[in-house]
Amino acid sequence: MADWVGRFRKEIWHQHCDSRRRFRHMTTNLSECINAVLKGTQYLPISVIVRTTYERLQKLFITKDREAQSQLAARIRFSQRLLAAIEKNREGIQKMRVTHYDRRASVFVVEKLEPFEGWG
Template identity: 40%
Template sequence: MEEIKGLNEEAFDWLGNIDKTQWTLAHDGGWRMGILTTNISEAVNGVLKGARHLPIVPIVEITLNRSAQYFLQRTIRANRMSNANQQWADYTFRLFEARQAEAIQHIVQKFGYNQQSASVITLSTTGQGSSTYVVKLRQQMCSCGKWGTHEIPCSHAIQASRHFVHVVRNGSPSITNFGMNDRQ
C-alpha cells in the first residue's frame, strides 16, 4: 500500500475506503483461489463484445445465439476432458505440468513422516543462492503461499510428495497422486 501511496495518494485514499476482501487475495479468506473476477462476468462480457451499440432486440438475439454457442463449445470441451479422465481444466493442467518440471530441481529433506512435512530447497538458476520452503502435505500448505492461494500444488509440494509413500488424497480440486507420473 505504501508503494501505491507513493505513486498516487488519491488512489491510496480511494482503496482505503473499500473493503479489502473485495479487491485483495490476501484478505479474501481463500475463497477466490487466485481469481479476482467471477467467470460468469467474464463470460457475459465476451458474449456481448461488439453488441453494446445495437438496439435492444438485436442485443437479445445476439446474446442468446452467442451464449448458446459458448455453452455448446464448453460442453464439448468438458466432455472431452471427462472422457480423458482429466481432473483439471487445460490451463490448470498445463500450469501443473510446468510446476512438475520445475520441481525436479528442488532438494527435499523430510522431517515429519506422520504429518508429511518437509523442507524444500530451491536452487537459483541465476547463481543468487537458494530459498527454503516448508511443505505440510497433510495440511495442503506450503510456505510459498501458492498452493493455498491458487489451490494448485506448487512445485515444492509436488517434489515433497515424491519423497513420501502416501500421497495426499483429499482436497479441492482433487490432487490424487499429483506427485506421480500419471499423465493424462
C-alpha cells in the same frame, strides 16, 4: 467464522471501504466474461443484444460441453489448461512440507526441504 473474517483488514476487501481508490469502478471475473460475450453489441437495439447474447452463449455452452465430454471419455479428470497452469506454477516452487495444520485456526507450519541428490 465471523472471528476469522474479522481478522482481515476490511479496507482491502470491502467495496464500501474503497475510498475511491478504484475510481468507483469495480469489475469481477463475471463482468469480464459478460463483456466478452457482449463485445461489439453496445450500439445495437436491446432485442438484438438479447438474441446475440443467447446465440453466443448457446454456441459457447455446446463447445464447452463437447470438450468436457471428450475429456471425460478419455478419462481425463481435469482440463488441459488447468493442468498446464498447475505445472507452470510448480516450476518455481521450492520443495516444502507442511508439518502442522490447524483447520479451525487456519494456522500451519511449512518446512523448506533441502534438495538432495536424485531429487526429481
